[in-house]
Amino acid sequence: MPTANVLGLKSVPHRCLSEEADALRRQAKGDPAVHLAAALGAQRSFLAWQQYEARHPEGICIAEMDRDGAGSLGCGSGVAEIEEGMAGLGRTGSPGPSLFSGIVPDGVASVVLELPRHLGSVTARVLNNLFLAPVPQAVEAPARIVWRAADGSVIKTTRVP
Numbered sequence: 701m702p703t704a705n706v707l708g709l710k711s712v713p714h715r716c717l718s719e720e721a722d723a724l725r726r727q728a729k730g731d732p733a734v735h736l737a738a739a740l741g742a743q744r745s746f747l748a749w750q751q752y753e754a755r756h757p758e759g760i761c762i763a764e765m766d767r768d769g770a771g772s773l774g775c776g777s778g779v780a781e782i783e784e785g786m787a788g789l790g791r792t793g794s795p796g797p798s799l800f801s802g803i804v805p806d807g808v809a810s811v812v813l814e815l816p817r818h819l820g821s822v823t824a825r826v827l828n829n830l831f832l833a834p835v836p837q838a839v840e841a842p843a844r845i846v847w848r849a850a851d852g853s854v855i856k857t858t859r860v861p
Contacts, residue, residue: 712750720747800842801832809850813842 720743728736800813804826811831813822816839824833835842847855 710754712747712754714751717744717747798835798837798839799832800835800839801830802845804829804831804847807849808847808855810848812846812848814844814846815839816841816843 721740724739724743725736728739800822802811804811806829808826808829810826811824811833813824813833813835815821815835819836819839822833822835822842824831841860843860845858845860847857849855
């Protein structure tokens with residue numbers, strides 16, 4: 701289900717970058733264990749993510765229902781998560797294989813889930829920007845996800861964290 705502002709973020713002023721950097725510098729002054737360059741880099745990345753999300757507030761909520769009528773609703777995937785290949789990734793447990801699902805942008809015709817520990821791969825067809833694939837019960841998540849176009853060419857490869 702498309703939603704207007706799934707994450708509820710508001711625009712973060714750019715001046716926050718220097719204000720937060722100054723606060724980090726003050727905090728790091730007395731602590732040699734704080735790696736200031738790494739902390740400042742992480743802070744810049746986080747602020748850039750917040751600003752991007754605020755400029756692209758649209759997102760999705762996913763409602764699932766299994767064959768027994770039990771269901772769930774999850775919200776929180778925005779444009780950035782869809783573009784990065786991390787939107788809607790999830791696994792449902794059941795006797796036998798689990799079902800792994802996700803959301804992909806327009807143009808993706810199939811998804812190849814490369815399983816960890818050399819367990820092979822599973823290919824799923826994309827329908828209405830969603831995919832659903834059976835994976836072995838022992839597999840928590842695929843190691844990589846490959847998006848393919850209708851002609852079979854690779855659009856994107858994403859490592860699953």
